[in-house]
Amino acid sequence: MKKLLAGLLLLILLFVAAGAAGTFIAVPFNEPPAPVSRAEPKPREILILSNPIHTDIALRLDAETLAQFGFLEDAGVQLHHPDAQWLIFGWGGRSFYMETPTWADLKPMPLFKGLTIDHSVMHVDLAGAIDVTQPWVTPLTIDDAQLHSMMDFIAGSFIRTDNQVASIGSYGAFDHFFEAKGRFNALFGCNTWTAQALRTGGLRTGLWNPIPQSLALxxxxxxxxxTFQSP
Incomplete structure (x- = not known):
């Protein structure tokens, strides 16, 4: 028993040390080159939404996001709902993500799959106004080209059949789950997907960000x- 506890403690310490190192090593390693343009890039706001274990990316619902993600409307996402202002995306393990809408719903098997290997899903949600001063919100600005690259990455994370997606479940009336590319595991999970999406959009993140706190830092x-600038 003592050896087992010592081994678990060592694994926890290694995880913490690796997470700390991953936070302070920037990726890309070199500063990305500045875009060659005489025109001032148009700032576009995005939000990173966090809870203790998971991060989502929120994009403003405008003509460009509607055009990029119009395929979701055919699958039941109410993109034109009059109160919708933000389109929210998250990637995660199918069993844990879909079966654990709240901590009260936690079950052993989804937890086990979340700590090992599982199929992945995309979660799409809608939101109205979001208070960017809340501690669980990290607001950022990027330019048009960066936004389009990030949207391409997000759209490319969906598994499609005949160029269409189909909802496989939801928590409520305004969100949907979809089959996603890639396999989920505890080392490379939802927050590393978020970090990859952000890097595709020209931002820098830590080398390895397994938890929301390290990604935000x-x-x-x-x-x-x-830095986000409100209009």
């Missing part, structure tokens, strides 16, 4: 120029 450390 790396974003603040390596992207001071992307």
């Amino acid at each position: 790396s974003l603040k450390l390596f992207n001071p120029e992307n």
